[in-house]
Amino acid sequence: xAALRFTLLQAALSALVSCLLAIPLARGLARRRFAxxxxxxRLLAAPFLLPVVVAVLGLLAVFGRSGPVxxxxxxxxxxxxxxxxxxxxxxxxxxxxxxxVARMILQGWQAIPAERFRLAVSxxxxxxxxxxxxxxxxxxxxxxxxxxxxxxxxxxxxxxALTLGGGPAASTIELAIYQAxxxxxxxxxxxxxxxxxxxxxxxxxxxxLRFATPPAFGSGLGRSLPVPAPKGWRLGLDGVVIxxxxxxxxxxxxxxxxxxxxGLMDLPASVWPALGRSLVLALASAGLAVxxxxxxxxxxxxxxxxxxxxxxxxxxASGLVMGxxxxxxxxxxxxxxAMALPVTLAVNATMALPYLFRLLLPETKALLADYGRLxxxxxxxxxxxxxxxxxxxxARPLGFGAGLAAALSMGDLGVxxxxxxxxxxxLPLLVQRLMGAYRMEAAAGAxxxxxxxxFALFWLFDRWGARHAAA
Amino acid sequence: MLQLEGLSIRQGGFxxxxxxxxxxxxxxxxxxxxxxxxxxxxxxxxxFVSHDGRILWEGKDLAPLPPGDRPLSILFQxxxxxxxxxxxxxxxxGLSPRLRLTPADLSKIDxxxxxxxxxxxxxxxxxxxxxxxxxxxxxxxxxxxxxxILLLDEPFAALGPALKAEMLDLVAETADQSGATxxxxxxxxxxxxxxxxxxxxxxxxxxxxxxxxxxLLADPPPALRAYLGR
Numbered sequence: 001x002a003a004l005r006f007t008l009l010q011a012a013l014s015a016l017v018s019c020l021l022a023i024p025l026a027r028g029l030a031r032r033r034f035a036x037x038x039x040x041x042r043l044l045a046a047p048f049l050l051p052v053v054v055a056v057l058g059l060l061a062v063f064g065r066s067g068p069v070x071x072x073x074x075x076x077x078x079x080x081x082x083x084x085x086x087x088x089x090x091x092x093x094x095x096x097x098x099x100x101v102a103r104m105i106l107q108g109w110q111a112i113p114a115e116r117f118r119l120a121v122s123x124x125x126x127x128x129x130x131x132x133x134x135x136x137x138x139x140x141x142x143x144x145x146x147x148x149x150x151x152x153x154x155x156x157x158x159x160x161a162l163t164l165g166g167g168p169a170a171s172t173i174e175l176a177i178y179q180a181x182x183x184x185x186x187x188x189x190x191x192x193x194x195x196x197x198x199x200x201x202x203x204x205x206x207x208x209l210r211f212a213t214p215p216a217f218g219s220g221l222g223r224s225l226p227v228p229a230p231k232g233w234r235l236g237l238d239g240v241v242i243x244x245x246x247x248x249x250x251x252x253x254x255x256x257x258x259x260x261x262x263g264l265m266d267l268p269a270s271v272w273p274a275l276g277r278s279l280v281l282a283l284a285s286a287g288l289a290v291x292x293x294x295x296x297x298x299x300x301x302x303x304x305x306x307x308x309x310x311x312x313x314x315x316x317a318s319g320l321v322m323g324x325x326x327x328x329x330x331x332x333x334x335x336x337x338a339m340a341l342p343v344t345l346a347v348n349a350t351m352a353l354p355y356l357f358r359l360l361l362p363e364t365k366a367l368l369a370d371y372g373r374l375x376x377x378x379x380x381x382x383x384x385x386x387x388x389x390x391x392x393x394x395a396r397p398l399g400f401g402a403g404l405a406a407a408l409s410m411g412d413l414g415v416x417x418x419x420x421x422x423x424x425x426x427l428p429l430l431v432q433r434l435m436g437a438y439r440m441e442a443a444a445g446a447x448x449x450x451x452x453x454x455f456a457l458f459w460l461f462d463r464w465g466a467r468h469a470a471a
Numbered sequence: 472m473l474q475l476e477g478l479s480i481r482q483g484g485f486x487x488x489x490x491x492x493x494x495x496x497x498x499x500x501x502x503x504x505x506x507x508x509x510x511x512x513x514x515x516x517x518x519f520v521s522h523d524g525r526i527l528w529e530g531k532d533l534a535p536l537p538p539g540d541r542p543l544s545i546l547f548q549x550x551x552x553x554x555x556x557x558x559x560x561x562x563x564x565g566l567s568p569r570l571r572l573t574p575a576d577l578s579k580i581d582x583x584x585x586x587x588x589x590x591x592x593x594x595x596x597x598x599x600x601x602x603x604x605x606x607x608x609x610x611x612x613x614x615x616x617x618x619x620i621l622l623l624d625e626p627f628a629a630l631g632p633a634l635k636a637e638m639l640d641l642v643a644e645t646a647d648q649s650g651a652t653x654x655x656x657x658x659x660x661x662x663x664x665x666x667x668x669x670x671x672x673x674x675x676x677x678x679x680x681x682x683x684x685x686x687l688l689a690d691p692p693p694a695l696r697a698y699l700g701r
Contacts, residue, residue, distance in 0.1 A: 370550050373519055378612075379539020384569040392555045 004196065006165075007172040010086060011154035014093035015147045018101050021094065022146070023139065025245045026105035028238035031229040040246060041106070044099035047249070049404070049458055051411025052159035053428045054447045056092055057435060058252025059083060061259060061444070063091065088164035093157065097150045099249060108142040109135075127230055148207075155201060156318035159413040163432060173197045174320045181418055187328055194324045201318055256447050263445025270430060271446050275453065278410055278427040281345055282457055286406035288349035290398060293356035294390075297364040311357040319347045323415030340419035344426070347415045352405035359397045359404075367393050392468065399465015403458035410454040427453070473516075473620060473652055475678075477524035480508065480515055487511060490524075491680035493669070495619075498646065498653045499681055500663035503673035504698045509656040510548075512678055513622045516654070517545045528620065539568070543620035544613035548628060551609035552597040558584070558608050559593035565615035579615065587611045587641065603634045607641070614645055621646060623655040639666045660688050660699060674698070 029041065047055065063069050063083045070080035083091060112134060120130050161172040171179075173193055180190035229235070296311045326343050327336060367390070375381075375389055391398070413428040420429055427450045434443035474492040487508040493499055501509045514520040518538035526533045528542050544565075552561045562580050563572045572580070584593055587607040597605055606627050613621055623642065627635045643666060646653050654671075657663055663670050669681040674694035691699060 371553060373514075373517075373538070374547065374550055374553070376519070376538040377517060377545050378564050378616075379537070379568045380564065381539070381568070388556070388564075388570055389553060393553075 002168060003171050003173045003176045003193070004200070006086070006170060007155060007174075007197075007200070010089045010093070010161075010172070011151045013086075013090045014097065014154045015150040017090060017094050018097040018150050019143055019147050021245070022098050022101035022105055024237070024241045025098070025102045026109060027135065028242045029102070029106055030109035032235075032238050032242070034242075040242075041103070043249065044103050046455075047096050047099050049407040049411070049454060050096070050253075051413070051428050051431075051447075051450050051454055052092075052096065052157070053163060053413050053431045053435075054256055054411070054451050055095055055252060056160060056163045057431065057443060057447050058254075058256045059088075059092055059095060060435075061255040061440075062251045063088075084164055084166065085170040089160055089170065092160045092164055093150070093154050095248065095252065096157075096160075097153060098245070101146045101150060102245075104146045105139065105142055108138040112138055127234065152201075152204060155204060156320070158318075158320045158417075159428070159432075162413070162417060163435065173200070174318065177320060177324050178418060181324060181327060187331065190324055191328055194321045194328075197318055197321050201321070253451075256444055256451065259441065259444035260448025261445075263441045263443075264448060265445075266442070267445050267449070268430075268434070268439075268442050270425065271427070271449060274425045274427045274430040274446075275449060277341065277424065278450075279453065279457075281341060281348065281426060282406040282410040282453075285345050285348040285352065285409035286402040286457075286461070288345065289352040289356050289405040290402050292349065292353055293360050293401060294364075294394075294398070296353075296357055297360040298368075298390075300361060301364040301368045308357075308361075312354050314350045314353050317350075319351050319412075319414040320418070322347050322350070323418050326415075327418055336419040337421045337424055340416060340421075340424035343419060344412070344414075344416045345409075348409040348412050349405065351412075352401075352408050355404055355408075356401040359401045360394065363394055363397050395468040396465045399461050399463070399468070402465070403461030406461060407454045407458040410457055411450065472529065473654075474527040474530075475524070476527065478515065478526060478678075479523040480511055480520060481523075482511070482520070485511070486676050487673070487678060488676065489671075489678035491671075491678075493652060493654070493681055495529075495652055496650050497669050497681070498643065498667045499655070500667035500670040500684060501654055501656045501673060501678075502658065502660065502663050502670055503695070505658060507673045507675075508678070509658075509673045510624050512673060513545065513624050513654060513656060516620075517541065517543060517622060542618050543622055544616045544618045545622040546606075546609050546613060546624065546626035548625050551626060552605055554597050556596070557593065558589065558595050558597070558600070561597070561608060562593075562612045562615060565612035580611075583611045583614050584608075586614070586645075602630050603638065606630065606638050610638075610642065610645070614649070617649065619651055621651045621653045623653065625656050625658075635662070636665065642666070664688060 029037065060083060061067055063081055065080050065082060067081075074080060082088070116134060120134060125133065156174065158172075158174045158178070161170075161175045162178065165171055165175055173196060177190050177193045177197065180186045180193060229238075293311070296307050299307050300311070323343060326339070326346075330336070330339050371389060371393070375385055380389060411428055412426075413432055416424075416426050416429050417432070420426070425433070427446060431443050431446045431450060434440075434446060472492050472495055475489045478487075478489040480487045485508065489512065501512060503509055511520055515522045516526055516533070518533070518536065518541055533541050552558075553564075556564075559577070559580055560570060562584065563570055563576065566572065566576050566579065581590070581593065584590055587610055589604060589607050589611065592600070592604065592608075597608070600608065609626060621642070627638045630638065639662060642653065642655075645651075653667075655662075655666060657666075663684050667684050670684040670687050671681050672679045672687065672692065672695055687695070688699075691701065
């Protein structure tokens, strides 16, 4: 019960804080133009692809007991921060989700017609009235969905709880499942907890899916300002907010790079096999997820819309619950070690499915509307149609989606922690174990390799898609 | 002979019936007010619209055949070419839907392109062609498929009058050589007169039997009279 309460509390707090902080950040980004704004907005999408364990490592380095923030506090005669427990979990979740919410609100800003801003200014509305008539209605439309999405993501965020939570006071249900399976060997208790987590997710999803919107990746945020932005203290406030947010987002990454570079020199030998396993998993999971999403999107585009449910369902499922189910199913018969990689592959591909499906569906529908009859009338079917029409026409979203799936799988630290022993360790798991052993230098080095590979995979796939995108 | 036996198409509140036949090798204009179902009629023949009643070619029911296996080629209003394939590839789909083209196929494609006035355009993509050239490429593909029926769903509607007349003459010439039966949707009585000896009027839920175009236009029934504005 303590685990249930903590799970709900941290998810609610994370959603609340992320939304509250995202509002001024999005406002600042919406009404100011400065050098590097485009880059900053693009970077806001990065935490979604950032391996969670790397984010945690960076946050530990900045906000941990021996980090610069604690040092500054000590200079003021204050006690050092501890980022383990509730506030650590919430801090990590805010770090990961604030950019997501800020991008959602920014898109809301973008959708307000320029005429409405000009009308407000020509009516001489003071900024407070502009807030009530322009910003507030947009926030009311966007925030419930954004908050519900963050809440859901935080309910099933195992890696953060694993690295920053723990102990009776700060244990989520998923962490309790992990402990029951991994250390206490109480499959009955694990099954009970998994059922509880499943019920919780299903219940919350039932309510939240009404507003929850999976993150969109649209760009086009560069339109010119419809009206001049207010001057005076508001300019200063926007500047402070944007600077602070940039610092919060960049500092942990910067620290990982700084600490990782020397660590690269003496990486433990176990990094390379772990990297190999992670890469194979990422490529296989990207292939599997793209295949599933393509098949489902084609079926839904052809009118079997009930399949949309099965494509979106993994959004509410928890990878760890799926993994526990598979663990319990195979446990007596097969060693978990042997199953670690296949199960992780299946779960990773499934978890990426909703995002890929959302990317592919509109393009698949357009393809069918534009060229479906032409293809049918020419007798184009099966593999020939896939090769000659579908793949070339959908190369761009397919490349982007494959990159997304590969990066998500590359950085995933979920089911693998349940199953893996020494010989099936992936790179994120290795980073977590190095951190657990307080080998921070080595952990940072491995984390740097991990980040580089994640982003490189995403970049390569995305480039491939853009290059093969048919003219 | 192309026969429509008790054909009945129902789509929501829309309803269209037809019960007539077209002799082999005829050129038929399908005319009538917009929204009456001219395109829908052609789509039913091509296998894209479900219907009651039968559509037969040379006494054989088309119902079990998927669109690609029917004895017909169709030119749509637009989207007749895949924008990511070259003209040669687009036309080659008429010979091999898998685009496994032999040297013999390629020389056939070149000859056909030359015939429709597109020689040396084979390497271009549709984006680099004019509207008239796109129509010619689509026509070249239909020629290579050599199916006995050609359905034209206003593929030249976006062209100017002179270019459209040129394209219709090209269609007429090639159809005469191959002996194809042509059904052409149009909303322009002049096109109908120029191209087709027979005309089917689609209005008020009925596609009436084909009759000589000149006679139909000289003494139009009320529905056609209203459409023509006479």
